[in-house]
Amino acid sequence: MNYISARGGIAPVPFGNAVLTGIADNGGLFLPDSIPDATGRLAEWRSLPYADLACEIIGLYADTPAVALRGIVERSYSTFRDPDITRVVSVGPVFVLELFHGPTLAFKDLAMQFLGNLFEHLLGKSGASLNILAATSGDTGSAAIHGLRGRDGVRVFVLHPRGRISKTQERQMTTVLDDNVFNAAVEGTFDDCQRMVKELFSDTPFKRAHALGAVNSINWARVLAQIVYYFYAAFRVMDCTDAPAVRFAVPTGNFGNILAGYLAARMGLPIDRLVLATNDNDVLARFFADGAYRPAPVVSTPSPSMDIQVAGNFERYLYYRFGEDPAAVSRFMDEMARNGTASVAPLPDGRMDDLIAAGSADSDATLAIMREYHKRYRYLADPHTAVGLAVATRHMDEAIPMICLATAHPAKFGETIRQALGDDAAARHPIIDRLGSLAARCDVLPASVAALREYVAARVAEA
Numbered sequence: 417m418n419y420i421s422a423r424g425g426i427a428p429v430p431f432g433n434a435v436l437t438g439i440a441d442n443g444g445l446f447l448p449d450s451i452p453d454a455t456g457r458l459a460e461w462r463s464l465p466y467a468d469l470a471c472e473i474i475g476l477y478a479d480t481p482a483v484a485l486r487g488i489v490e491r492s493y494s495t496f497r498d499p500d501i502t503r504v505v506s507v508g509p510v511f512v513l514e515l516f517h518g519p520t521l522a523f524k525d526l527a528m529q530f531l532g533n534l535f536e537h538l539l540g541k542s543g544a545s546l547n548i549l550a551a552t553s554g555d556t557g558s559a560a561i562h563g564l565r566g567r568d569g570v571r572v573f574v575l576h577p578r579g580r581i582s583k584t585q586e587r588q589m590t591t592v593l594d595d596n597v598f599n600a601a602v603e604g605t606f607d608d609c610q611r612m613v614k615e616l617f618s619d620t621p622f623k624r625a626h627a628l629g630a631v632n633s634i635n636w637a638r639v640l641a642q643i644v645y646y647f648y649a650a651f652r653v654m655d656c657t658d659a660p661a662v663r664f665a666v667p668t669g670n671f672g673n674i675l676a677g678y679l680a681a682r683m684g685l686p687i688d689r690l691v692l693a694t695n696d697n698d699v700l701a702r703f704f705a706d707g708a709y710r711p712a713p714v715v716s717t718p719s720p721s722m723d724i725q726v727a728g729n730f731e732r733y734l735y736y737r738f739g740e741d742p743a744a745v746s747r748f749m750d751e752m753a754r755n756g757t758a759s760v761a762p763l764p765d766g767r768m769d770d771l772i773a774a775g776s777a778d779s780d781a782t783l784a785i786m787r788e789y790h791k792r793y794r795y796l797a798d799p800h801t802a803v804g805l806a807v808a809t810r811h812m813d814e815a816i817p818m819i820c821l822a823t824a825h826p827a828k829f830g831e832t833i834r835q836a837l838g839d840d841a842a843a844r845h846p847i848i849d850r851l852g853s854l855a856a857r858c859d860v861l862p863a864s865v866a867a868l869r870e871y872v873a874a875r876v877a878e879a
């Protein structure tokens with residue numbers, strides 16, 4: 417299988433190229449040239465353990481030899497604390513799919529552990545090295561560091577705004593002491609960090625000379641790894657309910673997680689609805705209401721990993737929404753660049769999509785549902801998961817089970833738990849409790865691209 421750009425205009429490239437380059441030269445996002453139909457495989461996949469299922473699904477999209485892929489998958493998921501990797505639990509009226517049993521207690525581990533092992537494999541083949549550069553406001557940075565720590569051929573540089581992320585998030589990154597991990601606390605804001613990274617990436621000679629790479633949520637391998645748990649969870653829930661299909665509720669920021677569900681449905685998994693849930697940064701919920709994509713200024717909410725107004729992976733959805741017409745995607749993206757907004761016509765039945773339904777939950781609704789689930793069902797959801805739970809309640813169906821994706825462990829958000837419940841006694845995790853006593857390493861950088869250039873160049877030269 418080869419990879420094309422959602423905006424067209426490039427010759428198809430093999431899987432490894434799409435993963436290592438991250439983004440096509442014309443700025444478009446990579447997509448498989450076709451989506452495999454798995455309808456005929458569902459019965460045989462249904463009883464597979466997580467790692468076996470991952471090999472089957474990923475194997476349809478990747479040209480990685482089966483033995484190598486098996487090794488990558490096994491190494492990636494051996495770092496998870498749950499033998500099932502992702503766990504489905506029945507909670508009141510819904511099922512909760514817990515995606516937070518990886519090293520950083522957030523769903524990004526499912527993709528980032530896989531990406532780290534995949535990079536190592538792809539680089540090992542060519543003997544090349546790669547220097548990953550990322551700016552983070554919290555979760556992505558720590559998942560990337562834990563996915564890439566100790567990997568041959570890879571260094572990872574993560575910039576965070578000094579003193580502006582939570583102590584937990586900071587320590588989850590800076591207590592990783594592997595030689596190939598470099599944390600830089602920037603004396604500025606998250607926007608400064610992002611600007612510095614972007615500017616260095618746009619310096620093409622520097623980028624080439626220092627083999628800079630990215631691990632952001634638009635990397636195809638991340639989406640691919642996420643498809644697996646939709647199948648795995650649907651099978652578990654269909655096993656115990658005998659239902660013919662399931663629904664998923666997905667707390668959404670960059671459209672990465674829900675895109676994987678969308679692809680699972682297109683592969684033939686019986687998903688009768690995907691419920692897209694946003695916080696007050698509701699650009700996607702508004703799109704699915706009236707077809708206009710109109711980003712607004714970002715506001716802070718109790719679910720910070722979803723405080724996003726430009727959803728990186730949305731372009732991939734548009735490709736399918738426009739009937740796999742890259743020219744239409746290109747026109748939409750051009751119009752966005754020109755006018756800051758663009759729109760899509762509704763389907764003949766007036767809906768915006770026949771699979772996705774969307775809604776948003778504000779901060780009060782988020783905290784209220786956290787209290788309700790804790791009080792009635794003794795289940796403590798983190799604030800991101802809670803956004804999904806709140807929107808899910810508006811899309812329930814007697815005959816079809818609802819699976820709500822739990823994207824982080826509540827212990828990562830003690831402050832919000834205290835706000836919702838009065839104390840955070842129920843939100844503890846030994847990994848988080850231990851962070852305070854570990855040694856840490858971090859450099860401080862002024863908010864200037866010149867300083868970043870020097871920092872990266874010096875460390876790459878050391879090897």
Ligand SMILES: *Cc1c(COP(=O)(O)O)cnc(C)c1O
Pocket residue numbers: 522523524555556633667668669670671672673674721722800801823824
């Ligand atoms: C990143 C993140 C999300 C949003 O996922 P997207 O793929 O960006 O839609 C939701 N919850 C948590 C805890 C996250 O870290």
